[in-house]
Amino acid sequence: MTEIIVQKFGGTSVGSVERIDAVAEIIKEASKSKKIIVVVSAMGGETNRLVKLAKHFDKDPDKREFDALVSTGETVSSALLAMALQSKGIKARSYSASQISMRTTDSYSKAKILDVDADKILNTIKDNTIPIITGFQGVTAGGDVTTLGRGGSDTTAVAIAAQVGAERCDIYTDVDGIFTTDPKVVPNAKKLDSITMEEMLELASQGAKVMQTRAVEFANKYNVPVRVLSSFNDGSGTLISQKDESMENSVVSGIAFQKDQVKFTLHGVGDTPGTAFKILGPISDAEVEVDVIVQNVSVDGKTDFTFTVASEDQDVVNKVIKTSKNDVQYKDLIVNSDIAKVSLVGAGMRSQTGVASRAFKALSENDVNIQIICTSEIKITMVIDEVLVDKAVQVLHEEFELEK
């Protein structure tokens, strides 16, 4: 059989009937040489409209009902895109999660994909019909509708690409590809032709906003090549490859940053085995993703334990920590929501020394104080004052000459 490409179109790409027409043209063109499977998000703005309706009834509406509600956005766009293709003489057929048995866990709003009925999709392709699959949606064993959480459509696309053995998964979005950093902050930020999966993982989880972390992890695990490109402009986008090819010369390949973060510091906790788990276990149970985790060296058997979460999880985490106070035994809880993260990412970093100190020097020379430092093999993350983020990103972009 001809090779299969999975194409995923995000909310801005299908934000209006005119945009849906444009996307149908892209699909039509691609379908001339390849078998195409399409995954589609809700029309831009639609999910927010539905969320607003729900919030009228409850600030924190029942998650089962919430998922049933917001998942309709993808059902609408998939049917419309199928109609758009049909109007151009291309056979197409929309499928909801339930129709292709996109089975997930029953963890509403944050469901994880378990399985998908590849046969139904492959039979559609064999019939020279393009399946238009709803992203973001899933269905539990009991038949309840779930959603995969923010950016879940990327995960849907990669999961399907893995399951059908696609040649590649093309993630169409409103940017031309992955840049060294956000061009809004650094105007001469450069588009990367390719990037390693590992780098992309670090970039995505740090808020590069182009593709969901979980989708990149999925792609990595199932060895699915992913390309990120624009549905608005022509161009080859950025290929996210398993292999470390073009990166050998660049120490730092990109700078990611993320605002809307909250830092929790538990001051004076016991430096004993199990403390970290006692703190983070209940938070993980509440399905909150913890980001940076730092524990300083202990003084007199007491230490400070710090972690960051997304701002929207602040209330939940606050409640969880107060509930577990007896268990954890800390002196003070310090919460700071005026912070942001900046990260240097680069597969070349691991073979280079001095990247960190060069970064710290450049920032200190520009009066950016670093509150927390946390490093991995291919990433250096710094937590700084939120108002200094743009400046820090600009300084680092120049320091590592990413515009070249």
Add this chain to the structure above:
Amino acid sequence: MTEIIVQKFGGTSVGSVERIDAVAEIIKEASKSKKIIVVVSAMGGETNRLVKLAKHFDKDPDKREFDALVSTGETVSSALLAMALQSKGIKARSYSASQISMRTTDSYSKAKILDVDADKILNTIKDNTIPIITGFQGVTAGGDVTTLGRGGSDTTAVAIAAQVGAERCDIYTDVDGIFTTDPKVVPNAKKLDSITMEEMLELASQGAKVMQTRAVEFANKYNVPVRVLSSFNDGSGTLISQKDESMENSVVSGIAFQKDQVKFTLHGVGDTPGTAFKILGPISDAEVEVDVIVQNVSVDGKTDFTFTVASEDQDVVNKVIKTSKNDVQYKDLIVNSDIAKVSLVGAGMRSQTGVASRAFKALSENDVNIQIICTSEIKITMVIDEVLVDKAVQVLHEEFELEK
């Protein structure tokens, strides 16, 4: 088990979040003494919004995709209504057609209900949880989403009431009940406390607009008492009963009328067995509902065959008739879309003579010319010029003293 009431809320009843709150109050109140099952339409205007999106791509979009699209309106309102009840401390759970296996034929946009999984609904009730079921939707054996056609939510409600053995099906709408005729045309039209199923059938199919014909037929067939009442005002509405109770004194109980009709006359067809079938068979195959059918006495073995359909079916019927010209052999086809139907309905009519002639006299004295007359045991239908409808209704309402 406590007796079950099925409550159905139409589009205007759930037209805004504030209306959904009001409906939740009605349900909450009713749930104090009965077990409640709710069937809900899309929020008023939502279906039209979706239809408009579809029409951008195709004037006559693919029906499978169209149904997948427009059925999302009910999914949205059912989830929102469940949230509204939960916010008032009432346990509720939304169900789509697929989740309660509301199986239908695969005749998209005009699907007929075959079966429904009453167990899932009954188990929800047993758990003191109110099931909020999407009206209008169905699902085929193959898992495709279907819709039941205009006003299909009424049919959903009655089908569920029949299947679970409900005590009654309450159809909440934006009118206070069934009136002797449309109060917009005759200001002193009177609300009826009860009406027989047969009368309602005639009234509904003649465009009384309060409840879908198919739903009334369903109710009749499965012996489900139905009540029509307002979700905006208090009141007991109109009970549609199997028995002919309160009607014994009234000869005519109501006047129905319908504009948006087209009359087709096939002039000079052979008055031979099978002609009617040859004409109507292909129209029925095209899933068009034919309304009044009249054939005049034959002259020289040739006759005129006349029938009416809804205006929106005019193009389809035109095409069908032209295709079957060789088969049917008619001299001329006369199409008139400036017509309307007016019907007198009353169970008392069958035991009374002179109703028809009294009606004809009143109309002729007021210069309303009758083009076609067609009578049944409890109904007299007259096709007249569309511009004379209001006048005809007023004249008849007065003639039969329905305001009393």
